Amino acid sequence: MPQTASPAHPLLSAQALRFTRNDMPVFGPVDFEVAAGEALLVQGDNGSGKTTLLKVLAGLLRADDGDIRLQGQAAAPALRARVVGYLGHLPAQKADLSALENLRFLCGLHGSRPGMSLEDAMATVGLAGYEDALARQMSAGQRKRLSLARLWLSPAPLWLMDEPYANLDLEGIELVNRMVQAHLREGGGAMVTTHGAYAAPPVRTRLLVLERPS
Amino acid sequence: MWSAARALAVRDLQLLWRRRGDALQPALFALLVLVLFALALGNDPEMLARVAPGALWVAVLLSGLLALDTLFRGDAEDGSLEQWLLAPVPLAWLVLVRVITHWATSALPLVLAMPLLAELMALPREHWGVLFASLLLGTPLLALLGAVVAALTVGMRRSGILVALLALPLYVPVLVFGAGAVTASAQGFDPVGGLLLLAAGLVAALVLAPLAAAAAIRIALS
Numbered sequence: 001m002p003q004t005a006s007p008a009h010p011l012l013s014a015q016a017l018r019f020t021r022n023d024m025p026v027f028g029p030v031d032f033e034v035a036a037g038e039a040l041l042v043q044g045d046n047g048s049g050k051t052t053l054l055k056v057l058a059g060l061l062r063a064d065d066g067d068i069r070l071q072g073q074a075a076a077p078a079l080r081a082r083v084v085g086y087l088g089h090l091p092a093q094k095a096d097l098s099a100l101e102n103l104r105f106l107c108g109l110h111g112s113r114p115g116m117s118l119e120d121a122m123a124t125v126g127l128a129g130y131e132d133a134l135a136r137q138m139s140a141g142q143r144k145r146l147s148l149a150r151l152w153l154s155p156a157p158l159w160l161m162d163e164p165y166a167n168l169d170l171e172g173i174e175l176v177n178r179m180v181q182a183h184l185r186e187g188g189g190a191m192v193t194t195h196g197a198y199a200a201p202p203v204r205t206r207l208l209v210l211e212r213p214s
Numbered sequence: 215m216w217s218a219a220r221a222l223a224v225r226d227l228q229l230l231w232r233r234r235g236d237a238l239q240p241a242l243f244a245l246l247v248l249v250l251f252a253l254a255l256g257n258d259p260e261m262l263a264r265v266a267p268g269a270l271w272v273a274v275l276l277s278g279l280l281a282l283d284t285l286f287r288g289d290a291e292d293g294s295l296e297q298w299l300l301a302p303v304p305l306a307w308l309v310l311v312r313v314i315t316h317w318a319t320s321a322l323p324l325v326l327a328m329p330l331l332a333e334l335m336a337l338p339r340e341h342w343g344v345l346f347a348s349l350l351l352g353t354p355l356l357a358l359l360g361a362v363v364a365a366l367t368v369g370m371r372r373s374g375i376l377v378a379l380l381a382l383p384l385y386v387p388v389l390v391f392g393a394g395a396v397t398a399s400a401q402g403f404d405p406v407g408g409l410l411l412l413a414a415g416l417v418a419a420l421v422l423a424p425l426a427a428a429a430a431i432r433i434a435l436s
Contacts (some may be wrong), residue, residue: 034291042306059299059300060296060299060300060435060436061436062436077294078302079302080300081300081301081302082302084300086296086297086300088292088293088296090293090296091293092290092292092293092294092296092297093227093292094288094292095224095230095292096229096232096233097225097228097229101225101228103226104221105221105222105223105225106220106297108217108221108224109218109221109222109296109297109298109303110300110301110302111217111302111306132298132394139354196309
């Protein structure tokens with residue numbers, strides 16, 4: 001269950017966050033906050049550093065400058081692993097394993113919310129009946145849904161979702177919005193990148209627009 | 215921590231079972247090398263017995279090298295390694311679990327098939343114990359050293375030859391002490407020295423290699 005942080009501290013706050021790759025600025029410096037019950041929509045063109053920003057926040061990349069705080073504390077790896085659920089571009093699914101086996105592994109790795117079964121999560125994302133389908137036989141949209149099921153099961157209160165709408169049909173987009181809404185209602189927070197062509201979830205939203213640094 | 219380890223081990227075993235043809239390849243390779251060796255050297259059992267320790271060890275080592283590139287590559291390509299990094303358990307622990315499963319499924323069957331291979335190479339029975347012990351200590355050491363090399367090259371697209379070049383200098387001492395212990399035993403000397411060195415190397419590698427490999431994976435992914 002996503003535990004609510006003490007109200008004084010936002011789930012995530014970043015100050016003067018900046019990232020450069022080979023002396024080329026990728027984004028920043030940016031400042032922003034994600035409070036519990038709130039979604040931060042990150043918009044920007046291709047190449048404006050949305051994915052990199054999320055990777056930095058998840059801890060996959062190290063920022064050059066700036067300060068990331070989770071629930072008011074410095075983002076140490078152990079805290080990060082507990083607070084952050086990351087949905088990236090790569091599905092982290094094994095083509096030779098079935099949907100359920102993939103999900104079971106990822107939940108074993110990250111831990112899962114008590115009282116929620118893998119089958120329920122698969123039904124939530126509209127994959128009921130596909131438990132035994134091999135990941136290689138599933139479409140890109142179905143694999144995305146499987147990743148969403150993994151995030152749904154994750155006990156982390158802060159979701160970092162990198163282009164969650166990609167590859168999804170209209171009903172899938174609706175599903176993402178519903179999931180984010182439910183997650184926020186339980187006191188979680190979400191950070192969603194999009195290039196702006198999709199409807200945002202109907203929740204309390206802040207907007208962060210990234211521009212390509214000149 | 216244990217649940218993550220179990221999840222990873224179960225996943226690896228399931229994957230292996232799905233692709234059991236590929237999984238047999240290293241063992242078949244070692245078998246092939248030894249059969250060809252035995253055929254090429256003809257019916258001179260004494261000569262065969264003399265080269266047996268070295269040939270057996272080289273076959274096992276090369277078959278391990280063959281499987282090395284697959285250790286982390288698949289996981290790097292489909293994003294699994296990213297999720298390993300984000301998991302609430304240390305990356306080094308996951309690396310260790312991965313290497314142990316890899317060893318248990320690729321090298322251990324070969325070690326267990328040793329009586330057959332040793333018979334093929336006409337190695338006298340009294341030396342089988344030493345051979346078995348040296349392989350049991352040496353193959354996990356090879357796997358751990360190999361994991362560091364595989365982690366170092368995981369960011370590269372085609373790294374087959376580079377893996378071999380990087381791994382060989384690390385493998386040579388293991389080969390020398392492993393094959394050396396069996397040879398010493400065959401010549402009537404005490405093989406314990408070589409075995410103890412292998413054991414010491416294994417203990418050190420069990421602790422250090424996962425840490426080094428985890429650091430290399432972090433660098434490769436950033």
